[in-house]
Amino acid sequence: MDKARILVVGGYGAVGATVASTLDGWFPGRVVVAGRDGARARALGGVRADVSDPDGFRRTLEELGDVAAVVLCVEPPDTRLARVCLERGVHLVDIGATRRLLDGTAELHDVAAGAGATAVLSVGVAPGLSNLLARRAHEAVGGADRIDLTVMLGAGERHGSDAVRWTVEGLAEPPAGAPLRTALPGHGTRTAHPFPFSDQYTLRRTLGVAQVTTRLCLDSEPLTAALFGLRAAARRPAVRRALTASFSRVHLGGDGFAVRVDARRGGRHAAYAVTGRAQSRFTALAASYATRELLAGSPPPGVHHIEQLPALAGLPEALAAHGLTVWRRGEAPPA
Known part of the structure; x- marks a missing residue:
């Protein structure tokens, strides 16, 4: 886990670029930028990953092999991508704000808990x-x-x-x-x-x-x-x-x-x-701190909204x- 990678999906966008740079400062050499625009991702040393293609995303995780956490800085169309991550025991931080998707991901609590993964929702x-x-x-x-x-x-x-x-x-x-x-x-x-x-x-x-x-x-x-x-x-x-x-x-x-x-x-x-x-910068910083807590702390397995994790209660002061x-x-x- 100390050397496992952190995949930042949408890592070249308005929020994702700040997430990627912040996490790289804390976990140097472990951040991988991903996105649908393969050329932009590869220019940053990353990989192509399309959130609307969960099977392709699963293959990307398999090829990378040692992903500890995925930070979603773009919204997928449904919760299949979240399931792909959580079933593999990969932590998930989701900055999405669509109620339908948040509710659907929350329903994966038992999936995440069974695999020892933690997902943090309502991040931003x-x-x-x-x-x-x-x-x-x-x-x-x-x-x-x-x-x-x-x-x-x-x-x-x-x-x-x-x-x-x-x-x-x-x-x-x-x-x-x-x-x-x-x-x-x-x-x-x-x-x-x-x-x-x-x-x-x-x-x-x-x-x-x-x-x-x-x-x-x-x-x-x-x-x-x-x-x-x-x-x-x-x-x-x-x-x-x-x-x-x-x-x-x-x-x-x-x-x-x-x-x-x-x-x-x-x-x-x-x-x-x-x-x-x-606001976009602070959304990115909130996601970065949440990711750091997943990797360096002792988060409870399962799917949680940010206010349900006592370890993140002091985020405003941070x-x-x-x-x-x-x-x-x-x-x-x-x-």
Whole structure:
């Protein structure tokens, strides 16, 4: 295990390149970049691997022979690739945010446990840091009746194609709840709109909280209003295609992001928040720390969301060394 390889799938992309470089600093010579574009992967000393071809992916693992962990920085179409990894006893870190895929991978818990493998899901900023903050707030009030998560993303950041496509698809879903005005440390009070982030569904199960809602806004208030003004139109496939193309080309605004979690139980209220710059970078760093824990720690076998692993509870503070600011209610918010 000390010399086994770490396969970073999508390791030349917006998130994967940072995952690969960070892990290479901790585990020199063990990181292998993989992706569907074989030429790009091989230019980095890696291999071709297509997440939509689980049989081909199995052959890649067999050819490499000594893979300890796979980091998925791109979303596969289904859970077959996760099964391929876990059946072989290969640890898995998945930055995916699609509820259907997360739920399907969670169902492989017994497969993973039987093979001695661990999978970590909900790894990133939202889901990810949002899940960890929710657990803190939930415990601070002695078990929440209601949790509200607010996510602000930078409209000027260059996100990967998967992230852009996921955002547009989410815009087309009917809203589950009402907009909410929330104070975000360092960014003032913003109006955020219900959005189908997976964390709200995961946390209902892992924390046992019936009412959990995640809302989204952009760093630009006019862009937020314009984006959610297109919600009804985005239900048409042609509009979604046009929006995906536009968001991939046009980058207005900054790269700052914020996540705030409020938990309430009766008259008790606890709130935690993080702020930073370059959400994609922090998603990559979260995935890197999760991978390091799988390889250097003693993770319990099976499939777990990030908030279910006590060893990762301190991740926000670990990321403070990289520029993340952590805030809790009662402290002076960062300027």
